[in-house]
Amino acid sequence: MDNTSTDRRQRTEEGELSKAALERLALCYQMATRKGEEGQDTVNSAELAQALSVDPTLVRKDMAAAGITGRPKVGYLVADVLKQLDTVLGLSSRNDAIIVGCGHLGAALAAYNGFSMYGLKVVGVFDADFAKVGQVLGGHVVLPMEKCRSLIEIFRVEIAILAVPVSAAQETTDWLVSRNIRAIWNFAPVQLRVPHDVVVRNENLAQGLAQLIHNYNRVKTHGPRTKPPHA
Amino acid sequence: MDNTSTDRRQRTEEGELSKAALERLALCYQMATRKGEEGQDTVNSAELAQALSVDPTLVRKDMAAAGITGRPKVGYLVADVLKQLDTVLGLSSRNDAIIVGCGHLGAALAAYNGFSMYGLKVVGVFDADFAKVGQVLGGHVVLPMEKCRSLIEIFRVEIAILAVPVSAAQETTDWLVSRNIRAIWNFAPVQLRVPHDVVVRNENLAQGLAQLIHNYNRVKTHGPRTKPPHA
DNA sequence: TAGATTGTTAATCGATTAACAATC
């Protein structure tokens, strides 16, 4: 064969990754990071599949969709996986973000230092409650909402982490959108209404909990699923 | 037709709700709660569908699968929806749980008071780090791991909320499982290995973030999806 | 009654899996 890797690069762009595929790829990224730390420089689809409890074919298909090519008999180069997924998952891009709402969850998020790994830099933390203004959370001084507008403009922030109560969520969202926020990581258990060009990711903890409890009760009553994931 | 509603009740049990369906139903539950608070006593599939950005038919199918019957021209009784979803989502069951790991996230979870709504009662909060032991978080005194075993036995706890670092996650899980924990709400970004009869729900924030950023970048580059959700 | 809304069956669509060819 006469090509090395240059001409198949285009495919990367067109692949419409499904939500499920994206989740699996994020997991693959984590696995690959781990493998790298352990000194391995390749991973194969079987290992990844086992860790994700899915079919190896599916992993290979996801890899292909993400524009990652492996080598027969070898697997995927960890370096390739990390580099390409960096791009596909958009992890390599640097983005500024603000946190709005400093209840317990907002405070935890403000103090969480794992975001930087994903290219997110928190440049401001806001709360409407004056009692909270001035507190220091994870190196950030909590600012009043009045300051939010100018900060968004100065840093050209387009990403907001929303951790306000349900009652304020929609209103705050509308305000943020009108100030040019284009992506919202929503921790309030409401379905936000936003224009089509604004991206929302809901992190609905109550929903996650409900699902856990449901499955727990199901297993308790009916026993574990007949078909074990991948023993 | 000659039946009222008694004989179609059985169906409730067999319906294998998919993960996606479960998520939608959890959202329906929230919507119905809201409607109830606003004084409405019915909701129809169109309203719900709009709020969830899905097809009305899908809502009706989910309702049917959950064993909820509506009335033509009226919709679903809010009371019916809440009562039946209480059961289906297992919200009405009361369960004791422990929180393991009291970093920022664990602390936020310990202080979060929304769990009780879902029938979960936190009966103990633990950390391996002695520096954290004795702190009070949301009304709970942080206990050392040594106390964990007996507390699990005394309360017959089967649900654990895991908020330890990645490095400790699998080990802690193995320990908890050996002590008879049967459901784990996992906040560490690792895929835990557990026996088939143990239920795990992953709340992988990094994964959520990766997805948000990916979509944000996509929209920024290619513009919003051609097919608007449900304008 | 006429109209609105549910409930269900059939059609479509997309995602996963199986089979196998390609290739290092």
Add this chain to the structure above:
DNA sequence: TAGATTGTTAATCGATTAACAATC
């Protein structure tokens, strides 16, 4: 070369949507 592992095409499966009948 023989064997392992990727990559791809075809088959299956499940979930969503469309069409329409049932019913309040």
